[in-house]
Amino acid sequence: MTVLPSAIMRRAQFILWVSFLPVLALAKVPIRLASDLAVSPNGKQIAFFWKGDVWSASIKGGAARQLTRHPAVNRQPAWSPDGKQIAFVSEREGGKQVWVMPAGGGAPRKLTLHTEGFVLEEWMPDGRGLLTSITRDHFWRRGERLSIIQARSKQGPEQVLFDDYGQFASVSPDGKRILYNREGDRWWRKGYTGSRTAQVWLWNLGDKSHTKLLDGEGARWPLWKADGKAFYYVGARGGVLNLREYVLATEKDRQVTKFKDDSVVFPAISRDGSVIAFRRLFDFYHLKPGLAG
Numbered sequence: 001m002t003v004l005p006s007a008i009m010r011r012a013q014f015i016l017w018v019s020f021l022p023v024l025a026l027a028k029v030p031i032r033l034a035s036d037l038a039v040s041p042n043g044k045q046i047a048f049f050w051k052g053d054v055w056s057a058s059i060k061g062g063a064a065r066q067l068t069r070h071p072a073v074n075r076q077p078a079w080s081p082d083g084k085q086i087a088f089v090s091e092r093e094g095g096k097q098v099w100v101m102p103a104g105g106g107a108p109r110k111l112t113l114h115t116e117g118f119v120l121e122e123w124m125p126d127g128r129g130l131l132t133s134i135t136r137d138h139f140w141r142r143g144e145r146l147s148i149i150q151a152r153s154k155q156g157p158e159q160v161l162f163d164d165y166g167q168f169a170s171v172s173p174d175g176k177r178i179l180y181n182r183e184g185d186r187w188w189r190k191g192y193t194g195s196r197t198a199q200v201w202l203w204n205l206g207d208k209s210h211t212k213l214l215d216g217e218g219a220r221w222p223l224w225k226a227d228g229k230a231f232y233y234v235g236a237r238g239g240v241l242n243l244r245e246y247v248l249a250t251e252k253d254r255q256v257t258k259f260k261d262d263s264v265v266f267p268a269i270s271r272d273g274s275v276i277a278f279r280r281l282f283d284f285y286h287l288k289p290g291l292a293g
Helices: none
Strands: 011-013 016-018 035-039 045-050 053-058 074-079 085-090 097-102 119-123 129-134 145-150 167-171 177-182 199-204 210-214 220-224 230-235 242-247 253-255 265-269 276-280 283-287
Touching: 035 074, 035 265, 035 276, 045 074, 045 283, 053 085, 074 119, 085 119, 119 167, 129 167, 177 220, 220 265, 230 265
Parallel strands: 053 074, 167 220
Antiparallel strands: 011 283, 035 045, 045 053, 074 085, 085 097, 119 129, 129 145, 167 177, 177 199, 199 210, 220 230, 230 242, 242 253, 265 276, 276 283
16 A cells, blocks of 8 residues: 555555466456446445456455456446445346345346446435436437436336436435536546536435536536535546535535646545545545545
């Protein structure tokens, strides 16, 4: 584990590898350009997508474990609130369907069956549902809708939350509010400030209201804090995508990471709020939120 300069306190770079046994018993192959990062509820493990499958590793880095083994693509892992299961999306039976398996790997169970497939966002806080993004009868630009599916049985009716575009959603700890992204040009397009810049919105389950919280300079990938009073997101103020924190009551917005060049992408947070992880360049990093900055 490599400790970075003190200007970014307690941030550490993941050095992950996979040991291919027994063919190359002593070989350690570095894992680079992995994606779909997810942090376990207690912040001790990560799951991620690499070379067509879902893997897991310690938050401290080290040897990674392959959890899925199938010729089809298996990705978008999401830890259940109790940390005992991992949901993921697989194309093994046609279409992008949601499956669930034990957190340590094992026989998966299929939850959905729809030809148009699903994008997995995360588990609902009560563990009984999964938040997904779907495209059904909206075939024009921005046709994605946020929907909840059952996690304990095969697919029933899809519960579409609202008939409007949304993606990269995050559910509040009490399950009553959802942060989500609208618009957004490609995240790798640095410096874009036009009409398609990414926005963060808040949807309230009680009164069904939508509130735009952030726009301009690419506000992406919102993640609730464990207390439900603030959230983290990735923003491009200064021209570089860095992790930031936004407090709902005061609208205070502060920068958490201080990279000067290459960007923070694909952030994830543990359900207890103790760890945030993300990718920068080829590798994963993690930090302790209370000690960063």
